Amino acid sequence: MTVESTAAARKPRRSSGTKRAGAKTTPQPKASEPQLVQLLTPEGERVKNDEYDGFVADITPESLRGLYRDMVLTRRFDAEATSLQRQGELGLWASLLGQEAAQIGSGRALRDEDYVFPTYREHGVAWCRGVDPTNLLGMFRGVNHGGWDPKTNNFHLYTIVIGSQTLHATGYAMGVAKDGADSAVIAYFGDGASSQGDVAESFTFSAVYNAPVVFFCQNNQWAISEPTEKQMRVPLYQRAQGFGFPGVRVDGNDVLACLAVTRAALERARSGEGPMLVEAFTYRMGAHTTSDDPTKYRADEEREAWEAKDPILRLRAYLERESAADEAFFAALEKESEALGRRVREAVRAMPDPDHMAIFEHVYADGHALVDEERAQFAAYEASFADSGSDAGSVEEDK
Amino acid sequence: MAVQKLPLAKAINESLRVALETDPKVLIMGEDVGKLGGVFRVTDGLQKDFGEDRVIDTPLAESGIVGTAIGLALRGYRPVVEIQFDGFVFPAYDQIVTQLAKMHARALGKIKMPVVIRIPYGGGIGAVEHHSESPEALFAHVAGLKIVSPSTSADGYWMMQQAIQSDDPIIFFEPKRRYWDKGEVDNEAIPGPLHKARVTQAGTDVTLAAYGPMVKVCLEAAAAAAEEGRSVEVLDLRSMSPIDFDTIQTSVEKTRRLVVVHEAPVFYGSGAEIAARITERSFYHLEAPVLRVGGFHAPYPPARLEEEYLPGLDRVLDAVDRSLAY
Numbered sequence: 001m002t003v004e005s006t007a008a009a010r011k012p013r014r015s016s017g018t019k020r021a022g023a024k025t026t027p028q029p030k031a032s033e034p035q036l037v038q039l040l041t042p043e044g045e046r047v048k049n050d051e052y053d054g055f056v057a058d059i060t061p062e063s064l065r066g067l068y069r070d071m072v073l074t075r076r077f078d079a080e081a082t083s084l085q086r087q088g089e090l091g092l093w094a095s096l097l098g099q100e101a102a103q104i105g106s107g108r109a110l111r112d113e114d115y116v117f118p119t120y121r122e123h124g125v126a127w128c129r130g131v132d133p134t135n136l137l138g139m140f141r142g143v144n145h146g147g148w149d150p151k152t153n154n155f156h157l158y159t160i161v162i163g164s165q166t167l168h169a170t171g172y173a174m175g176v177a178k179d180g181a182d183s184a185v186i187a188y189f190g191d192g193a194s195s196q197g198d199v200a201e202s203f204t205f206s207a208v209y210n211a212p213v214v215f216f217c218q219n220n221q222w223a224i225s226e227p228t229e230k231q232m233r234v235p236l237y238q239r240a241q242g243f244g245f246p247g248v249r250v251d252g253n254d255v256l257a258c259l260a261v262t263r264a265a266l267e268r269a270r271s272g273e274g275p276m277l278v279e280a281f282t283y284r285m286g287a288h289t290t291s292d293d294p295t296k297y298r299a300d301e302e303r304e305a306w307e308a309k310d311p312i313l314r315l316r317a318y319l320e321r322e323s324a325a326d327e328a329f330f331a332a333l334e335k336e337s338e339a340l341g342r343r344v345r346e347a348v349r350a351m352p353d354p355d356h357m358a359i360f361e362h363v364y365a366d367g368h369a370l371v372d373e374e375r376a377q378f379a380a381y382e383a384s385f386a387d388s389g390s391d392a393g394s395v396e397e398d399k
Numbered sequence: 400m401a402v403q404k405l406p407l408a409k410a411i412n413e414s415l416r417v418a419l420e421t422d423p424k425v426l427i428m429g430e431d432v433g434k435l436g437g438v439f440r441v442t443d444g445l446q447k448d449f450g451e452d453r454v455i456d457t458p459l460a461e462s463g464i465v466g467t468a469i470g471l472a473l474r475g476y477r478p479v480v481e482i483q484f485d486g487f488v489f490p491a492y493d494q495i496v497t498q499l500a501k502m503h504a505r506a507l508g509k510i511k512m513p514v515v516i517r518i519p520y521g522g523g524i525g526a527v528e529h530h531s532e533s534p535e536a537l538f539a540h541v542a543g544l545k546i547v548s549p550s551t552s553a554d555g556y557w558m559m560q561q562a563i564q565s566d567d568p569i570i571f572f573e574p575k576r577r578y579w580d581k582g583e584v585d586n587e588a589i590p591g592p593l594h595k596a597r598v599t600q601a602g603t604d605v606t607l608a609a610y611g612p613m614v615k616v617c618l619e620a621a622a623a624a625a626e627e628g629r630s631v632e633v634l635d636l637r638s639m640s641p642i643d644f645d646t647i648q649t650s651v652e653k654t655r656r657l658v659v660v661h662e663a664p665v666f667y668g669s670g671a672e673i674a675a676r677i678t679e680r681s682f683y684h685l686e687a688p689v690l691r692v693g694g695f696h697a698p699y700p701p702a703r704l705e706e707e708y709l710p711g712l713d714r715v716l717d718a719v720d721r722s723l724a725y
């Protein structure tokens with residue numbers, strides 16, 4: 001590097017227009033016009049798609065109503081969590097508002113034996129896996145770091161460190177392949193996460209080992225305050241090609257398209273054809289989390305434009321157009337939705353604070369002398385307050 | 400401005416502003432530092448006033464942030480990078496440890512690495528996982544890095560100026576639960592040396608040595624102890640690498656007792672280093688072993704347990720009692 005730069009001392013510093021003598025003209029990477037798989041228009045009209053129609057050929061009015069119900073209940077749960085945060089019952093909430101179709105479509109494409117690696121926003125996928133919604137709230141209330149057993153529903157814990165889980169998914173998929181099992185793995189991540197080295201490495205590993213993993217990116221256009229141009233200069237799905245596997249962009253607000261594309265990708269993985277990248281093009285309708293204030297960095301008009309593409313209204317329009325659901329269905333769902341809200345509210349309020357000694361639990365599988373020592377010391381310390389009749393935790397505030 | 404009462408976050412913001420104004424080579428880089436002004440608003444308004452070329456919203460990639468900051472420093476810039484939260488510095492750990500810390504030595508001194516890495520750290524804000532950690536010892540163990548942490552607005556302002564002027568890489572740990580605490584900042588004052596400890600409160604019976612978020616807790620403990628007739632000296636160490644052992648030694652040779660307090664786990668923490676060195680330096684002055692108060696050897700717990708996990712007033716007073724009981 002230094003040798004070259006001294007030799008090139010008199011060369012123009014910038015390569016704008018000027019080419020180094022002898023340098024070959026290299027092809028400039030050029031983004032081809034992005035293609036978007038869509039089966040339902042924002043107005044709820046069904047569009048034909050030769051490649052993907054086959055993957056939703058089995059869909060009946062009943063399964064459409066099921067997808068609709070999933071999305072409505074997920075949104076209801078999400079809204080309840082947001083208001084529980086406002087009431088101080090949760091410390092934080094990361095809303096999935098606007099991303100219901102991406103999550104329900106992909107979530108319903110999975111089979112029981114498939115394994116899911118979520119970020120912290122996949123409440124809709126958790127719903128599809130049968131994780132009780134109230135279980136998701138423990139970490140947001142601050143009583144645990146994830147209150148479910150990942151193995152019960154093949155739904156891994158939420159991962160907050162951006163991008164890490166894509167490597168875990170890849171490794172898990174490598175294991176699936178070694179076992180010769182007939183299942184697939186799906187890794188969720190965001191547009192922002194696509195910048196992380198871990199994500200690039202997961203693409204490399206999965207390609208090299210032909211791992212049965214589907215990378216499902218919800219491109220919701222924002223990583224907190226940063227729009228996608230701060231993360232990428234070609235449409236994300238096109239990146240897959242450079243790693244040696246296919247990528248596809250799907251309308252992330254079209255539940256049918258998300259279902260079809262994810263089914264196709266999972267099928268590919270299961271049949272030994274390796275990884276695939278699905279970019280669900282969607283929008284984060286709310287704040288990044290309840291701690292965020294999006295008025296600092298984005299315009300209302302953008303949100304309004306996406307409102308017209310709402311995933312739930314879209315499917316409802318289709319259901320009505322097809323006479324696949326009647327008033328009684330919508331009314332019953334409304335009731336069910338209210339009941340879910342109530343159940344979640346009550347469950348959260350009843351969630352006890354953890355025992356203080358939980359700090360020392362599960363630090364090691366095989367135990368550790370120092371943990372045992374500190375646990376005993378802390379227990380004795382806490383007990384010393386019990387004698388004086390005051391609670392160790394609240395003394396600080398009393399003073 | 401002369402003397403102003405500012406919250407710590409705003410004091411650091413003002414300091415960054417001065418640095419951007421006075422040195423065109425100073426750059427701010429990080430996730431969400433631009434329009435949003437950072438999740439704690441420490442860089443609020445800076446992009447608006449200094450432009451996107453100098454206050455740079457980076458891709459979401461910490462290794463990339465620190466790695467490119469190293470490259471920019473090689474090219475003559477003085478990057479001040481923000482890591483959004485303590486728990487997210489680890490993708491950059493490789494760049495910090497294998498490259499940033501060693502570049503000057505590897506180049507036989509011909510290269511300087513004037514990079515400041517700002518990290519909001521510590522608990523007490525009721526956050527989810529990875530947002531409350533105190534990883535300073537993981538960096539202090541690495542030669543080539545300097546580690547500091549202000550506890551007051553004035554220090555936030557001046558230590559940031561000094562860190563940016565330093566030709567060594569500095570990890571600047573900002574006690575996030577103190578961001579909103581106000582203190583006086585005199586921008587015409589003459590600051591003391593960056594790595595010198597301060598006697599924040601003089602006392603005679605026992606010395607409490609702390610830094611960052613725990614200085615306030617120690618001052619409260621000293622006040623509570625005073626009511627019981629005990630005179631506690633409180634040191635604000637300000638720098639964890641290097642550590643101003645002389646100031647600690649002077650204090651300890653007066654009080655004869657030392658308790659080191661930090662949020663970070665006690666096991667292999669900075670308290671261990673201080674205890675060992677002070678025991679060597681002042682063995683015959685000590686009336687009690689050096690005690691440590693800090694985090695447990697366990698992952699930082701969920702928010703509803705952090706009051707138990709974090710060393711509070713009572714845990715500090717308990718250690719003071721134990722020290723005095725020898």
Ligand SMILES: Cc1ncc(C[n+]2csc(CCOP(=O)(O)OP(=O)(O)O)c2C)c(N)n1
Pocket residue numbers: 119121160161162189190191192193194220222223224284288430459461483487490
């Ligand atoms: C390694 C790491 N760096 C920074 C953060 C802080 N952070 C949390 S979410 C987020 C943005 C993520 O954006 P994206 O991947 O698009 O997902 P989205 O939140 O939009 O679902 C950032 C920077 C983090 N959690 N982990």
Ligand SMILES: [Mg+2]
Pocket residue numbers: 190191192218219220221222223224
């Ligand atoms: Mg995003």
